[in-house]
Amino acid sequence: MTVRFDGATLVAEAANGEPVAVEYGFSMAEGWSLTFELFRVFLPKPKYAVSGPGGVEASFDWRAAYDEANATMLRVRLLNDVASYS
Numbered sequence: 399m400t401v402r403f404d405g406a407t408l409v410a411e412a413a414n415g416e417p418v419a420v421e422y423g424f425s426m427a428e429g430w431s432l433t434f435e436l437f438r439v440f441l442p443k444p445k446y447a448v449s450g451p452g453g454v455e456a457s458f459d460w461r462a463a464y465d466e467a468n469a470t471m472l473r474v475r476l477l478n479d480v481a482s483y484s
Contacts, residue, residue, distance in 0.1 A: 400457045409456065412441035417463065423475075435473040437465035 399420075411418050417440050423433035441458045464471045 399460055400455060402455045409443075412443050412458065415440070420460070428479075430478045431475070432477075433475045435475070436462045437468050437470065437473075438463040 399422075417438040420436045420439045421433060423431055425431040439460050439462050441460050462471050
């Protein structure tokens with residue numbers, strides 16, 4: 399995952415070795431969306447690249463793990479105009 403940020407939060411979380419929750423997705427103007435939730439993601443120390451005035455860019459080769467509290471590793475949510483997929 400490559401992220402652009404203006405603080406050191408992700409770097410600090412990667413350094414301490416504790417898992418973090420990650421959510422990312424896509425949305426459309428019509429209100430449709432596709433969201434991915436990962437509850438336990440381990441981040442290694444990032445590889446930095448500075449690329450302009452938009453902030454610092456870092457790449458993370460992350461790994462997800464099963465989360466017993468949520469009984470899942472990955473949750474995907476699709477919001478569209480289809481009532482049911484049966």
